């Protein structure tokens with residue numbers, strides 16, 4: 687419970703995600719070096735940095751794909767480094783990948799139902815035998831998937847084959863599939879990759895819709911700086927595995943270290 691006798695408790699909400707002193711090495715290469723930052727509930731936080739800065743490595747540590755050599759990560763009161771990777775979705779961390787990983791020959795609804803399997807309690811055998819519990823789970827899963835599409839404003843596409851959707855619409859289905867698991871934190875890996883100007887504008891609105899309709903925090907790694915600066919409330923900049931700035935978009939954009947990092951990396 688929040689201690690309202692402490693004014694700072696009212697001003698500073700408890701972090702949903704707290705990354706503390708994370709380091710990661712690959713052989714002799716230091717990919718992450720003592721990275722710390724926090725993400726509040728319902729906050730949109732952007733991770734930026736030139737090529738090779740360590741952004742993907744950080745996401746992979748947060749998803750428990752890589753184990754850091756030092757540091758701590760607390761998520762919603764749990765030390766996630768003590769948990770295996772398969773527990774992340776159930777714990778409330780959802781993720782989308784840079785390359786779309788949908789089933790093109792299946793409908794939008796069917797693809798979102800795949801995401802919902804994690805939350806179903808009945809096992810494979812129960813489902814195969816069509817036992818009552820499996821049927822109840824299936825009906826509940828369908829309802830949850832349809833509700834997710836409705837809250838995102840894309841329920842009219844429920845029966846459309848994914849292969850018939852344009853690239854931007856397919857990305858929205860991927861987000862829906864992650865959101866149906868009711869995550870508290872959504873990790874978006876370069877969501878603007880491959881989108882044109884109009885697509886990026888739609889994406890920006892969609893990220894805000896996801897946060898508002900589902901109350902999730904969003905952590906996004908992105909090369910598209912303009913999108914980050916216009917959608918994120920907090921930006922963390924990294925370079926050569928070290929955090930070089932952390933603050934509002936305006937603060938980070940005005941940071942000498944950030945300007946230097948990008949001037950020294952013409953291929954960003």
Ligand SMILES: Nc1ncnc2c1ncn2[C@@H]1O[C@H](COP(=O)(O)OP(=O)(O)OP(=O)(O)O)[C@@H](O)[C@H]1O
Pocket residue numbers: 712715716717735736737738739740741742743744
């Ligand atoms: N599996 C790996 N094995 C060895 N080195 C790796 C591995 N993954 C990443 N690295 C190294 O770690 C550093 C950080 O890489 P990372 O992919 O996290 O950066 P990034 O910021 O995501 O880059 P980009 O923007 O180009 O995707 C780089 O020096 C990279 O070569």
